[in-house]
Amino acid sequence: MSPAGAAFFDMDKTVLRIDTGLSWMKFLYRRGELSHLGLARALYWSGLYKVALLDLESLAVRLVADLRGQREQDLIAKASAWHRADVTDQVAPRALAAIAEHRRRGDLVVMLTGSTQYAAEVVAANLGIEHTLCSRLEVSGGVFTGKLAQLCFGVHKVTIAERFAGEHGIDLAASWFYSDSYNDLPMLQRVGRAVAVNPDQRLRRHARRHGWKIEQWAR
Numbered sequence: 001m002s003p004a005g006a007a008f009f010d011m012d013k014t015v016l017r018i019d020t021g022l023s024w025m026k027f028l029y030r031r032g033e034l035s036h037l038g039l040a041r042a043l044y045w046s047g048l049y050k051v052a053l054l055d056l057e058s059l060a061v062r063l064v065a066d067l068r069g070q071r072e073q074d075l076i077a078k079a080s081a082w083h084r085a086d087v088t089d090q091v092a093p094r095a096l097a098a099i100a101e102h103r104r105r106g107d108l109v110v111m112l113t114g115s116t117q118y119a120a121e122v123v124a125a126n127l128g129i130e131h132t133l134c135s136r137l138e139v140s141g142g143v144f145t146g147k148l149a150q151l152c153f154g155v156h157k158v159t160i161a162e163r164f165a166g167e168h169g170i171d172l173a174a175s176w177f178y179s180d181s182y183n184d185l186p187m188l189q190r191v192g193r194a195v196a197v198n199p200d201q202r203l204r205r206h207a208r209r210h211g212w213k214i215e216q217w218a219r
Contacts, residue, residue: 005174007102008133008161008187011113011120013180014197015095015127017218020087020119027082056114056153056183064137068146072139079118087123094217095197098178099127108170112161112177112187114153133160157187178215182206 012019022043028034067075102109110131111124120134138149152160165172173192177184182202188194196207198218207214 004106004108004170005176005192006108006110006165006168006170006172007099008110008112008175008177008191009095009099009129010177010179010181010184010197011111011115011123014178014217015092015099015111016087016090016123017092018087018090020115023086024082024119027086057151060135060148060151060153064144064148065146067137067144070144072137072142072144075118075144079122083122087119088126091123091127092217094215095178096127098217099129102176107176108168110161110164112152112157114151114157114183131164133157133164154183155186157184158190161187161190179203188212 009015012021025034025038029038099109108131109129110133111120111129112133113120114135116135116137117132121132124132133152135148135152136150138145138147150160161172164170172190175191176193176195177187177191178195178197179188180196180198180200180203182200185203185206188196194207194212196203196212196214198216199207199214204214
């Protein structure tokens with residue numbers, strides 16, 4: 001019996017209509033936990049990300065270091081409030097339809113995102129998605145160490161997806177990946193069925209040149 005295919009879904013601006021990183025920063029700003037300058041930096045980083053010019057790996061290492069010594073439970077509680085206020089109602093209806101169609105076909109459905117477990121796992125659970133591949137923060141004794149346990153971005157997504165595929169008997173050549181970002185080009189090229197969803201300009205151009213399917217889910 002040949003390996004089955006899976007449907008991998010990016011989260012931000014794909015399954016969700018929003019960028020959760022920027023949404024989180026705005027949430028902290030409303031709570032008075034982020035300064036005007038901090039919010040301005042977040043907006044700047046978001047702009048760089050959209051044109052695939054952000055060194056996300058270096059930024060992630062720096063931001064995670066700031067969490068050193070903080071209690072994980074405090075972040076979980078804060079993230080829960082953020083989800084209720086700003087994330088839960090941002091699921092794109094067409095994403096729901098695509099997920100349902102893959103389930104009907106018998107495909108394994110997987111969330112594959114650069115977001116951390118505190119953003120991604122709640123979204124996946126609310127959608128009934130059992131498998132979440134994401135960035136993970138290192139925790140020891142209930143406290144953040146200030147280090148990343150796993151980064152799920154760019155080529156790292158491919159490595160993580162390949163490991164998952166091997167463990168679950170998945171053929172990536174027979175699989176789909178839905179993403180909005182040119183930053184996800186390595187994974188889009190790794191699967192047999194790449195779908196550009198709400199694509200940024202660079203991804204749209206690349207998708208057109210290579211005959212990839214382009215869909216708009218944000219409307």
